[in-house]
Amino acid sequence: MSKLWLLLLLVAAFQFARSYPAVDEYEDEPTNDEAGVSIGDPDEERFKLKPGKVLGKIAGKAKKAFKKVGTAAKAAMKKGATLLKNMGVKISPLQCVENSCQSCITFKIPSENSFCLSVTYLKTNVASYLVVAGKMNQSPKFEEKIKLGDMPRCLNLGGFLGKVCIKGIEGHAKSSSGQANINICLGVLAEKFGVGGKFCAIYANKKLQVKVSPQTFAGTTSDDGDIVKLDDNGEDATTLDAEEI
Numbered sequence: 001m002s003k004l005w006l007l008l009l010l011v012a013a014f015q016f017a018r019s020y021p022a023v024d025e026y027e028d029e030p031t032n033d034e035a036g037v038s039i040g041d042p043d044e045e046r047f048k049l050k051p052g053k054v055l056g057k058i059a060g061k062a063k064k065a066f067k068k069v070g071t072a073a074k075a076a077m078k079k080g081a082t083l084l085k086n087m088g089v090k091i092s093p094l095q096c097v098e099n100s101c102q103s104c105i106t107f108k109i110p111s112e113n114s115f116c117l118s119v120t121y122l123k124t125n126v127a128s129y130l131v132v133a134g135k136m137n138q139s140p141k142f143e144e145k146i147k148l149g150d151m152p153r154c155l156n157l158g159g160f161l162g163k164v165c166i167k168g169i170e171g172h173a174k175s176s177s178g179q180a181n182i183n184i185c186l187g188v189l190a191e192k193f194g195v196g197g198k199f200c201a202i203y204a205n206k207k208l209q210v211k212v213s214p215q216t217f218a219g220t221t222s223d224d225g226d227i228v229k230l231d232d233n234g235e236d237a238t239t240l241d242a243e244e245i
Contacts, residue, residue, distance in 0.1 A: 065239040067222035077230040080194025080218035096208040130168040152227050162192035171242030173202045185242040189227050
């Protein structure tokens, strides 16, 4: 009888021992921390720098387009910068009615001379245009129809002003409600003085509205005939663009 009980005790002990796995079985199991690393923490993935996206954002902000200009052109731009610094050129506010605007550039070298411009925006099924008329001291000098986005058109007005280049530029704008509108700019360059003006208005609800004041700039024409302005670094030339508003 005692042998039977002993045998039963041994069987029970063996079954009890099998119910607890050996410690070695758990040594290769990853801990919670290790598992987090191997699977990938969602927060870590979310905050990881993605080179493609970062470079894309940097490229998106770098909208400056540099243009090649010669030594003489650089000197002309610097001459224009000096003229602007000495307050030798002023520009009046842009006044708009319906789809037409006007403004004047006043040169004070040595006496006062006014170059006034009137601009009318025309949109067709084919393209958009600006009809630009210029007056020098109230005397009509030209009227030209230029297509937005085309290369500048240069005119020799002779006399005080000399060669003048005009260019129509189109950008994008949004209203406070998010409606997409058009930002229209006219770039004008008086090459003789190395000075230009940029006039911009937003076309919305079938009329032009001024959101940004006209700007003067030191500029010239690039090797390929485009209007360029002196960069903030005082050395390079950049394209004249219509900013997104």
